Structure formats: C-alpha cells, structure tokens
Amino acid sequence: MSHPATEPGADQTAAPPPLQNATRYLSAGAYLDSRFRDRVLDELMGDPHRAVAPSLGGWNLTPVLTHCLRAQQMTLIRDALITGTASLLGVFGWNWICLLLPLALLSLPRVRRGPRVWRVLLILLTVAEFAVLPLFLIWMALAFLPRSSRAFDMATGTYVDTSPSPLLIVLALLLGLLISLLISFLPLAIAAGYRINRYVALSTELRPGATLPPPGGSGDTGWRRSRKAYLDQAQWGNITLFGADDPFVGAGSVRRSWSIVAELDRTTRSDNSPAATPRDYARIDPADLHSFVRQRLLEMRDAVNEAPERVSRMHVGDHLTARGTFTRLDWPESGAPRRWSGQSHPLIDTASGLPHFVAPPEVITDVIRQPQGGLKHYQRVTVDSDGEEMVSSNGSLLAPGEDRQVSVSAFIHLAVEGRMLYTQFVLTVLPPVAAEYRVVDELPALTGPALVWRAVSRNTLDLIADTVFAPFRLVRVAVRAIRWRRETRNPAALPVYPFGARRSVRELGSAYGLGGFIQRLDADKYVKLIERRLTEAVLDYLDSKDIDTSGYRAQASNIINNGALITGGTFNGPVAAGTGASASQHGGDK
Structure with a gap:
C-alpha cells in the first residue's frame, strides 16, 4: 500500500x-x-496512532488543524493572564468573577438545552446579585466613614470640628470603590481584548479569497510535525478505518439507502423449470461491473459537450472501509497463521505503526471480488458544494458561482455471492458549516469601530464564560496533557488497539439540518441523477450478459419513481419486491 505526498492533482x-x-x-x-x-484536537492529536476521516466535499483538514493548534496556544496565554490578574487583585478579582458565574453558566450548552427552570433560576440569581451590589457599595462607603473629630484651637481657645465633609468622604469612598470595581473587571477586559484581536485577524487571514499560508514557520517539532504530515496525506486516502459505528464517517448523515438482490442463474435463455441439476448461471466479475458503472457515471461529467449541462463538481473514487479496532494476529497466544510481514495487522504500516490510507488498484480489485471479508469496498460518488457561475449567450456574467454549502456523497456496493448480484446504494449529505463560523464573510467589510463592537457584542455570554472559566480551562489543559501522555500507548504491546477515526472535523463543525429548502432540493436532485444512472448502468450490464432483468427492473422502478423528496424527517416510500429478489428503502435525519 502506498502513501501519496500531496492531495491528488495538486x-x-x-x-x-x-x-x-x-x-x-x-x-x-x-x-x-x-x-x-x-473536540478537534482530541480527535486528531489525542492519539498519534489514530486514523483520520476522509475530507469529502473539497475542504482541507490541514489549515483547520493549524488554526486549532494556534488558537489553543493563544487561549492558553489569555487564560493564564486572566487567572494571574484575578489572583493579583485578590478578593476583588475573585469576588467579581464569582459575581459573573451565573451568566457564564447560561452559556453552557447543557444549560441552554436543558430544563428551563435552571435558566430561570440563574437569571433570577444574576438580577438579585446586581440589585444588591449598589447597597453593598454604599454600606462599604459608610463603614469607612471616619468618626467626627475635634481639635483645640490655641488661637481662639475653643474646640473646632476638623472632620471632612461627610459628602466629600462618601464621594471619595464611592470613587475609590468604583476604581476598584473597574480594576476588578480587568480579567473581563483581557478576554474582550483577545476577542477583538482575533476578530481583526480573522477579517484578513480568513477573508473570502484567502489562501493557504506557506508551509513552515509553525514552530511544530517532533511528533506534532510528523502527525500533521500524516494527517495532511491521509485525509485524501481511499481507506477509512472507523472507530464508531459509522463506515461513512466524514460523509455526513445517511439520508437514503436501498438494496436490490437479483438472481444470476435466471437467464433469458433458460426456462427456469424444475430440474435435477443446477441451472447454468452467468459469471459476472464485480470488478468489471464496477468499472462499467464508473464509466457511465463519469460520462455525466466528461462526455457532455455543453458546459452548463456537466456535473462538473462530481468526483468518483474508491472507498475501502473497515472497523478500526484490530486484534493482533501475531499475538503469541493467538495461534493465527502469518501471511504477511510486520508486527500487527495488514492495514498497519510496519515502518511507522500507523494505519495505511491508500490501497493500490490491484488491492481494490481483490477486495471487490471478496465481499464477505471485513474490508468492504464502495464506489464513492461525491458532488461538491461549489456551484458554477452563470453566463449569458453574449458572455456577460448573469450570476457568480454560489457555494451551496451542502455536499452529497453516494456509496455503491456491488457483490456477487451465491449466484446472486447484490446492489447496495447509500446516500449521505454533509450539512452546511455552523452559522456562527460564517461570520468571517462579514468582518472584512466592517470599519474599525464596527469591528470592535461586533467582537464585544456577539455572544456576550461566551465572553463572560471565557473570563470566569479561565482557571478551570488551565487545569483542564494540564489534565488533558497528562491524560494524553498516559493514554499514548504502543499498539505493538497490546493485543487489541482502536485505530479507527471516531469523528470527522467537518461533521463536528456542521449545523443541524440541511439548511434552506433550496439546499434540500439540490441534494434531492443529485440523488435522483446518481440513482437513475446507477440502476440503468447495472441493467445494461446484466442485459449484455443475457440475464433476466425483469425483477431487478421492477424493484429499481419502485425505489426511484416512488422515492420521497429529501426535506427532512423520515422517508415514506414503498418496500420494493420483485421476482426472485428483494429491496428495501429507508432514510433518516441527522
């Protein structure tokens, strides 16, 4: 198995x-x-031996990881400054941080999505705290008022009152307490300053049209540099080792799936009547069938003369998937025969101990022809989210290319077993990225004051949480570093090791649902196009082998023509059944 140096075609x-x-x-x-x-850093850097989910839809993992590492370092400095400042301010600093604690708790997802009673109680507690605050300040001022004092005046021979005016004393104490209050809010000012700095940087570094920064200069050394290099290559591979129960990790949620089974010994030349001997059957090479289907699919992009009619953002490739928790077959007590060289498993590189991520064509062909193994092959068809620009007949621009923000992937599995052909179709959809991250499109157009206001006014509760939880985050970072060090085990010393990718960065940053109605319609359009192209290609191939396709055709017709529109929720379509075969259809929402 080979490792590419860069993304194909770069x-x-x-x-x-x-x-x-x-x-x-x-x-x-x-x-x-x-x-x-x-969550991104825990998935990608928490275990140096873990595989990575594929980057589908045209996005690139490497810049995201680079920014996550950089943001972690910057927030570590910010949290250290906040904690140190609060400690130097003593009672004042920690008292004001405790005062803001209820507001910080309101920013937590568990509180926002939990029972309403908790949010109401926290709001009432905050109101009560700020209502008592002026009374507390007045009490502090009165407590420090000096008692009235008198001094003997030698010139007049009388006692005179030397106490300052009570009004001046109250004003001076209130001013001192106000200054102390402002100083106590220095931790909050540090958090606000950090956010303003980040918004200014985001308006230039990640503006529309921004490019990948040149390599080098990141300061990464040792295992971190080698880990980033591995992830940079592995994200473009055709092997996916999954850690959770999702063989399509990185492709989004499954929106639609169906399967059809047809008999290969029901030919057009046979009368299919009872006989003492088995019927002859057409011998089909599933690798050849995959090649034929791939050709038909690529014709949608490469064999179209008119540019507006091409599905230009469609990519067809191979997808090998296997459960990533491996049992070492060379463990001394296993007694398993050795048919490969190395320390652990055929899917693990013996030189680096890391999972393989690219399989050569001959390996892919072997996997296609052995469908009962643990390594399963799918032909993957992905339609990226980038739309094409619209141009008039005279060459003028009608509409620029628009990012649909939704990527559609179809996974096609073809297996020949027991004189039967099994066709499986799985459709996944990657929803748009979370709306709060898309603010970088708006920042470059803002003036300086407007940018500052946007930084401090957007998600104010999160800004307060950044201040209040700074000490806890420092402790968490230290605990995580210790945990990573302790949990970083040598797979060669263990009989079972989980190499599989558990989550995809793209899915971690996705919004809920498929966005707008037009986006759902676009997803449904490409589902129909790919489904029809696939089924017609399989039917043409079976017809060329003189196989009776009446049952297959009836099932495919029921599935495609009676399929439900993807608008969210559950698909309500029929369960297709045909002569000598069965079909099922189901769908789900994220």
Missing part, C-alpha cells in the same frame, strides 16, 4: 488556490468556539 509550482469556504469557516471556528476546537 500543483506544487502554482500559486496556492483560495481556501474553500468550508475550510475558512472551520478554521474560524477554532477561535470562535472553544468546544469545537477541543
């Missing part, structure tokens, strides 16, 4: 192309959403 001499929108948005999420950043 030109190392040309200027770097603009970052895809999803890449920019996810990179911005590293600074705007600490929970997203922490």
